[in-house]
Amino acid sequence: MVDWVVFDDLMKDYTMLDDIPVTSLPRHDDYQRTADWLLSHTKQRPLVGIICGSGLGLLADTLKAQDSFPYAEIPGFPQSTVQGHAGRLVFGELKGRSCVCMQGRFHMYEGHSLCKTTFPVRVFKLLGVETLIVTNAAGSLADGYQPGDIMIIKDHINFPGLSGLSPLNGPNDDKFGPRFPAMSNVYDKDLRCLAMDIVKQMGLSQFVHEGVYAMVGGPNFETVSEAKLLHRLGVDAVGMSTAPEVLVASHCGLRVFGLSLITNKVVRSYDGQDQVNHEAVLEVSKMRSHSLQLLITQLVGRMDMNNNTHF
C-alpha cells in the first residue's frame, strides 16, 4: 500500500521528470486494494462518481441511503488540507441511482503530486463508476459572466499539463488506458446537451453558459497580465483544479461532465479596486450551490446509463 507520508518525502527532491522514482508511484494493486476495501464496506455499487469543488460539498449530504467514510479511514486514500473541503467519501443514491461523491478534493497547490490528487478517480473506475461529474469554483474572464453564474465545461486548457506536469507521467499502466490518450472530445456532448435542456426547464438559462475552463497551478490568484493573457487565449473561466482528474478519468474510459461555479470576476484592469479572496469564493459558492445541486441531481436522474461509448 502507498504510504503517502513516505511517498511525499521521497518525491520532494524530484523536480526532473526523469528522476521520479517509478517504484514509488501507486500501482494497480494500490488502487485495487482501496476499491476492494470500499466495496466490502458499502452495499452501494455506484455508476456515477462526483467530485465536489470548493464550497460545493453539500450535494453529498443530499444522497439517500448514505454510507460515508472520512478519507483518514480509507486505506491508501490521500488526505485533504483545504478549508471548505470536508474530506469524506459519501456513497448513496440520487434519484434512485447509486453515486459516490468526493466531499473535498486534492489540489496540486497543497503540495500533492498529481498522481495523488487523481488517485480517487482510478479508485472510482475500479468501483464500477462509468460517468464522472466534476465541479469547481472558478473566476470568470468571459465578458458576459457574473459571480453566481454556472458554466458547463465544454473543453479545458491544462496549463500544468502543457508545461509537463501530468498525472500520467511515468510508466503507463495499460490496464487503465493508452500511453497517448486523445483529449479532443473529453466533455461528453450528450451530457452537455442534456444539462442545457435541464437548465432551460429550471428557468436558469440566463445564469448558465457553456465555456472553456483553464487550470492554473495556484495557490495565488492571477496578476492582471496573466488575466489578460488568459482572456486573449479564449479562456472563459479559470481555477486551480479539475484538469488532472478529468485527464485521468478520460484515460481510463470514464464519461466526463464538468461544471464551474463562477465565484468572482478575474481582475483585468489595474484600476479595479476588487481583490478576490478565498472567503469570497466560498461565500458565492454557498449562494448558488442549491441550483448547482438541483442541476446535478436532475442530470443524474435523466442520464443514460450503461451507454458509455468510451470503452
Ligand code: HPA
Ligand atoms: N482564479 C483562479 N482560481 C479561482 C478563482 C480565480 O479567480 N476563483 C476561484 N478559483
